[in-house]
Amino acid sequence: MPELPEVETIRKDLKKKIIGKKIIDIKVVQKKSIKNSADKFIKALRNNYVVNIMRKGKLLVLELNNENYILIHLRMTGQLVYKLDLSLAQNHTRAILCFEDKSELYFNDLRRFGYLQIADRKEKDKIINKTGVDAISKNFNLGVLKKLFRNKKRTLKSVLLDQKIIAGIGNIYADEICFDARLNPSRKVNGLNDKEFKRLYNSIRNILRLAIKHRGTTFSDYIDTSGRKGNFAKFLKVYGREKENCKNCKEKSIKRIKLAGRTTRYCEQCQK
DNA sequence: CTTCTTGTTACTGA
């Protein structure tokens, strides 16, 4: 389940690997995984190259020299695996970009919810602007967080997960952020006080930064562009730890509830 | 067999 730290890890790695390499062939294995027609997609890519790789929330944006953009969303099980050597066919490969130097970028996606999409600048901006401020961008600070949350009557968990408000946080990091901020994910955000907002802001920043430092979390499918797992799973304090003793108070066990349609884990003693 | 999981969108009803 790639969230901001995993997508950011992929972005940085991919930037070192494919910038400036000419794309000479495109294999569309699964048409459903490409939002455009295969024909349009292939024509836009062939004989062009990636000049920059950006990210907004969980969306990867590959800028091409011809002013088109490849938007990539991995959703739940998407992977981008880069192979320098001749590759073995992979089980759930949906598309392959082949570069002039014989290297290849595989888009694998077991559950086929992820997608690739070619867009011009205008379309790209329109899609990017549907999501709120990126959770680690310079434009996101305590004041912005307060302004975004102040009048919301919704629960903390549902607001953290809402990509239209803040982009990049998914189920794993939402739970970890709430635990780190010592806030009950069921709290209504308009009831948070200044101290709590400060804790929440610091936890969003700290948890995401730490997760990026450890190259993301592999819980089930996530791997980086070299096929390696992320190292942050061992640092998780509540996600996937229901019934275990809380790492903080060491007294209560981690509770598991449903919130905003998502499994949510928290410590009822430490998170108020 | 059923239920659950994940990110996102679309829809319903309060």
Add this chain to the structure above:
DNA sequence: ATCAGTAACAAGAA
């Protein structure tokens, strides 16, 4: 307008 809840999408694990 705002919110919670649910279905849908796919496929596998329990």
